[in-house]
Amino acid sequence: MxxxxxxxxxxxxxxxxxxxxxxxxxxxxxxxxxxxxxxxxxxxxxxxxxxxxxxxxxxxxxxxxxxxxxxxxxxxxxxxxxxxxxxxxxxxxxxxxxxxxxxxxxxxxxxxxxxxxxxxxxxxxxxxxxxxxxxxxxxxxxxxxxxxxxVDTDARDAKTALQEWAQARGQQPPSYQELAREGPDHAPVFTVGVRLEDGRTAKAQANSKRQAEQAAAAALMAKLGKR
CATH class of the missing domain: 1.10.1520.10 (Ribonuclease III domain)
Incomplete structure (x- = not known):
């Protein structure tokens, strides 16, 4: 062929x-x-x-x-x-x-x-x-x-890295919230927000809730200067 x-x-x-x-x-x-x-x-x-x-x-x-x-x-x-x-x-x-x-x-x-x-x-x-x-x-x-x-010696995924960052500073684990879901069922777009106990937040969008949570965690890590 x-x-x-x-x-x-x-x-x-x-x-x-x-x-x-x-x-x-x-x-x-x-x-x-x-x-x-x-x-x-x-x-x-x-x-x-x-x-x-x-x-x-x-x-x-x-x-x-x-x-x-x-x-x-x-x-x-x-x-x-x-x-x-x-x-x-x-x-x-x-x-x-x-x-x-x-x-x-x-x-x-x-x-x-x-x-x-x-x-x-x-x-x-x-x-x-x-x-x-x-x-x-x-x-x-x-x-x-x-x-x-x-590859990073400590190549953790963003959610794990953020949770460990928070716990090392005596904070509760980050909380995640689905802020919006748009698009048709076969192609949804999720907006997820993440919040630390000290009030710092970030949000991100992706085609699955899991990916959006990871992206939000990565965005917050970037704000913290850790990504």
């Missing part, structure tokens, strides 16, 4: 030319655009998450041979979480080649963090199925680049 010009360009961006082009097409097919003839990328996403985890675990062990499990775990989480996958996806223009249904396209699906992160994992699995672990490892390490070497 000959790939379109935009998919051939995408192959160049990820540094892998597919022997089985149908794997790439499947990896880029969201459920909203799937059919009996074109399955979606969910099964590949499931596999890609595991391949990414293995590659990152090995990379972290090789990078720091003295680190304890307690030190490695937050670094690992920072490298494999959906936000990191979506960030890499944006850098390689993955959203431009996603196969989406009309409703997802109309609601900005090409920019959604969850869709981009899922598709990035699916692409990893597609490369793994096409050419094996060595090829998948090479692509992952190339695309993640300096993130592995420069």
């Amino acid at each position: 000959k790939l379109s010009a935009d998919l051939q360009a995408f192959e160049q961006r990820i540094g892998h030319r597919f022997n089985k082009s149908e794997l790439l097409i499947r990896a880029l097919t969201h459920g909203s655009a799937s059919s009996s003839a074109r399955p979606d990328n969910q099964r590949l996403e499931f596999l890609g998450d595991r391949v990414l985890g293995l590659v990152m675990a090995e990379a972290l062990l090789e990078q720091d041979t003295q680190a304890s499990e307690g030190q490695l775990a937050p670094r690992f989480n920072a490298l494999v979480r959906k936000e990191a996958c979506a960030e890499v996806a944006r850098e390689i223009g993955l959203g431009e080649v996603l196969k989406l249904g009309r409703s997802e396209m109309m609601s900005g699906g090409r920019r959604k963090q969850a869709l981009l992160g899922d598709a990035m994992e699916a692409v990893i699995a597609a490369v793994y199925r096409d050419a094996g672990l060595s090829a998948a490892r090479a692509m992952i390490l190339r695309l993640w680049g300096d993130r592995v070497a420069h």
